[in-house]
Amino acid sequence: MTMLKIENLRIDIATQNGTLHAVRGVDLEVEKGEVVGIVGESGCGKSLTAMGLLGLLPRSAQRSADRIRFLERDLTKASVAELRGIRGNRIGMIFQDPMTALNPSYTIGDQLTEGYLHHRKTARKEAVERAIYLLNRTGITAARSRLSQYPHQLSGGLRQRIVIAMALMCEPDLIIADEPTTALDVTVQAQILRLIKDIQAEMAAGVIIITHDLGVVAQMADRVAVMYAGEVVEAGPTHSIFAAPQHPYTIGLLSCMPDAARRGRLGQIPGVVPSLIGERKGCAFRTRCPHATQPCRADIAIHRRAGGHSWRCTIPDQTANTRKS
Amino acid sequence: MNATSNMPSAPDFTRDLEIVAPLTPRQIFLRRARRHRGFLFGAGVILVIAALALLAPLLAPHDPYAQNLISRLQPPVWMDRGAWDHPLGTDQLGRDYLSRLFYGAQFSLLIGFTAMVISGFIGTSLGVVAGYFGGRVDLIITFLITARLSMPIVLIALAVAALLGSSLTIVILILGLLLWDRFAVVARSKTMQLRDADYLMSAKALGMPRWRIILTEILPNIMDAVIVVATLEMAHAILLEAALSFLGLGVQPPLPSWGLMIAEGKDFLLFEPWLIMIPGAALLLLVLAINLLGDGLRDISSPEARS
């Protein structure tokens, strides 16, 4: 069952030098119980896509979409109150930096129960019990005494577990994790990813995981969307993308990974990301693409293959080229 | 273009995706300055007032000290009984108000500027030394700043002026010696930010003497911030001078300070309120212009500071 279906999402940001089209017509689907990874370099619009979905955008940003269907509702037509009823309730957010995502002035307990109390209108005691259960579930010891502590008294790893517990308070149908491990130590990263994966399986929730780390994607995601300069350039099942990438950008990303473990951060593809200001025609990647030709300046067709693998390129099948590097 | 130069097959198709060429800092400054209304207004008004002050001997219609008891308290030209002979009227001794206003601008600007230079020198030196050397030196200078902030400056300025006997030099010295705190605070924090910068490290590694590092590496880099403080402190000094003169402990009669003009006009507040309105409005305009210039400079040199 398709739980979330985004069609033609666009996000424009007004700047001094003109309108910045940060997200340019993104389509994305999430099935119930599925983990979808959005991967790309910083500034490609992956975080904005997720924030735009919930309407959590900076004031200067303008969102438009043909449709954002979430559980039989169209979020583009939802009122502010309806959106707030969904946020934190049906959709939980896990943020990147646990050091700044928690309010320094309130206790862990207060911040954990706040959303639950608002959405469920229950007694404080029940919310506290739920919080303790989730703290235990996320592997935090002495959960009850943590509730009266303040964020600055906890380590980064603990705080990220709390941010995760906070996202899970209302048993959301969809969890959006925006670079959930980027700010953490390597050892803690693996634990946190394991935790998200376990909880997702347990709660049968859909997950959108946003990352620039292909290793995270390989470990977590059932399906992947690769974003470049505001567009999804390739999407499909994780195994298919890793085994037979089609878009030259994806190929570049994968070839930058250390081969042995297929883990690691996005490496360097030569060249600069084009300016996002103003409209664009043709392929955005052609400034850095080793296969750029004249047709790359025109509109690009989307190729689709059985199994849901699709890509946006003038070259219909790149399989031959993957072997090259 | 250079991004793709190592890929021979690509360059022809990339031209329309180029990134805008970066502007030089100077170009950026001028471009932002031209768009900043507060800055333009402030700079314009200051230029006009400075011109009027400098050219007062040429522009003033009368001698600012020439008394004429027959035509005393003549109102400005737009009121009944006003006449073009004295466009802004005359004061209680029959002196031409417009001429006194022009000459008064000289005092405001002179006192404001020199007091700002003195306090700027003291405060910036202290701040840079504290920020650069850190440790105990910083502790002592921070303590001095705290102590200075704890003293009621208006009261001390008045008391010292009263005890020493007031004169132009003394007013300048008092203000210069009292208003250095903000310079010190800003210079200190800016220097601390710079202290560990790579280019300072390399200068140290090259064995450059400390005073040269401070003069050639630090000062130029904190100047933007210091200039902004300088404008605000000049405005502050002008206001304080006016207040001192208003209380009779600043510029002494018959010199035409704006604060003194307001004090002299105060006695006629009931029937001739324009006597205080005119110099007050001039003072407000000048201080407003300097502040707007300072705020503008801050916005222009570091737009992130205002967000």
Add this chain to the structure above:
Amino acid sequence: MTVFFFKRLGLAFLVALFVSVLSFFMLRAAGDPAIAMAGEGATAADIEFIREQFGFNRPLLMQYLSWLGNALTGDFGESSYFAKPVSQLISERLPITLGLGVSALIFSILLAVPLGMLAAVNPNSLIDRIALSVSVLGQAMPNFWFALMLIVIFSVWYPVLPASGNAEWRHFVMPTIVLGYYATPAIMRLTRSGMLEVLNADYIRTAHAKGIPASRVLIKHAMRNAILPVVSIASVQFGYMLGGSIIIESIFALHGIGQLAWESISRADLPTVQAIVLILSLIYVGLNFVADLVNAWLDPRIRIA
């Protein structure tokens, strides 16, 4: 917290001591107090008599120590002009100034904080522009001139408020506005910039992501953190207002400590001037100390460290 408390207390004490030394020697260095006190036309014998009587002929350090020792017991000597103990003069006058300062601070906070918050929540809106104008004008307005203009408008043109005296609350309306407006720009700017900074913080986004109402996010999550720096600036401004009251009180003829300062300065009444300088500094240092404590108490990062 205990360590913090004693560190701050120690610092406050040192600053107070240093300021007392500085103000004492500064005022002494500014001129021979005996000559100033004796006034014009005094004979050498008169001056010598004053020197003897007030102890001006002793070494400065000794004078300072005995002055400080007496001051600590609340004895600031005898006013040379009012012929009364200085401590009595001050205790008579201080309540009026403190009352004026408190009402001006309240006026200023009531004007500045909501305006600064609204401006930050709606940047570049009409309210932001109004807030900016209020602040820019407040910074540029000579307060003595503002006082006179209010008198012209509300006592001369539309006589609704008395221009001088301190008999009833109506006498305090104009001084409160003038003094309060003087402190408004600093408080408002800091409120606005603090609020803007907080609104951009990640934890505000977290709060929105929980789906709680925007007003709750603003009041509970944003304001609490944005108000922290305002506590400090408000105490600093209160100190400045007490210092600035000298001008305001002399214009509105309020018999507070500011006017006392003004009278004793014009009469070269050194013991009184010195006592007032010391007391205003002490109040300022004390306020800063209290503001630090309030801040620490509001901010769990300091409270629980």
